[in-house]
Amino acid sequence: MRITKELNERLTRVGPGTPMGELFRRYWIPACLSEEIPEPDSPQVRVRILGEDLIAYRDSSGAVGLVDAYCPHRKAPMFFARNEECGLRCVYHGWKFDTLGNCVDMPTEQPDSKFRYRVTMKAYPTYEAAGIVWTYMGPQEHTPEVPDQEWMRAPATHRRVSKSGEHCNFLQAIEGGIDTAHSSFAHNNDLENPRLLRNLDRHPKLDVDFTDYGFRYASLRNVGNDTTYLRIYQFLLPSQQCRGFLVGLDGKTPEMPGMYGHIWVPIDDENVMVYNTLASADIDHPISDEWWDAHESEMGRGVPERIPGTYWLQRNAANDYLIDREVQRTKTFTGIEGVNTQDYAIQEGMGAIVDRSTEALGSTDRAVLACRRMLLKLMDEMETGTAPAGTEPETYREVRGADALVPTGTDWRDAAKEMTLTYW
Incomplete structure (x- = not known):
């Protein structure tokens, strides 16, 4: 699917009266x-x-x-x-x-x-x-029913939320979030460890299913010993990603299995506020203040990493995200601290609104293409009087992403039936 300049405008403009702006206003x-x-x-x-x-x-x-x-x-x-x-x-x-x-x-x-x-x-x-x-x-x-997602139903002791502002259009921020292939590169923070799961197979196979609430897709990586690293993402309309975290990057089960997600809310055409959600998927694992603070700082968006009194990052385009070229040469792929900051450097560096008419997309861009097709279809339908999908809680209230190591050849849809069961 080729995105023309006209379609790019339709996808990215969010002010009152614009098709995308009116779509967002229905959720x-x-x-x-x-x-x-x-x-x-x-x-x-x-x-x-x-x-x-x-x-x-x-x-x-x-x-x-x-x-x-x-x-x-x-x-x-x-x-x-x-x-x-x-x-x-x-x-x-x-x-x-x-x-x-x-x-x-x-x-x-x-x-x-x-x-x-x-x-x-x-x-x-x-x-x-x-x-x-x-x-x-x-x-x-x-007006639809109020939102009801699993992470929202978790007790306050078992869920957290933060936000950070990003200087780019909401769609390129979303497309970075649902792009699983870039994690092998942009988020490779240990060049000396070739056994990291996402580095064992840098060309994951992607499979996408459209749903009543948006779409879901699987990323499958061959990590050896007849084993596949399976990650199932959920995309909830209009702009939310949900994924599991049941396997660590080193292949070990972390202390706290959880549900991670992002909600991208357009500030205007050229800025977006990113809400970051986390819920423990286990009643025996509440989220402590210490764990959360350390996690947010590791991402590069904790309180010490922000401009004081704001939700905007100190590492930004004005200071080249404090990139360290020696660290880039010897330790990490980007030389930029913080997973969140690495994403922002790339997404903001594309310009406020990227020109999609000049792209050269590959096989790992299937989720990105699915998102664009879905949003364009919803805008078209809404303009003919059809109510947008995914506004009713029964379509998404039991949705959860998943991570797992599974035997090679496993049908990910069958695996999903067992791995994505909700707890709360």
């Missing part, structure tokens, strides 16, 4: 982390999603609002508003709005004025679960 998507607005009446935060500037806040009752970033009166910035008594009060003229966008006080008008009843602020519904504030930005009559 519940993350707006921010719960930790960003931790307490009632805590300071509000700026949020930018799908090209729209918004404000997220927690009111006095604990309810979360996601409202326009600018007051409807004279467009003053609501970031500077007072969060008080179940509403945001604009500091310019004192107009106050609740989480539903209703104007509840207009002190500049006469006490008997009814004008406030005719003034509203744009507000989107929210749903808080698993450490994330989710929002639905589409037509009210098409």
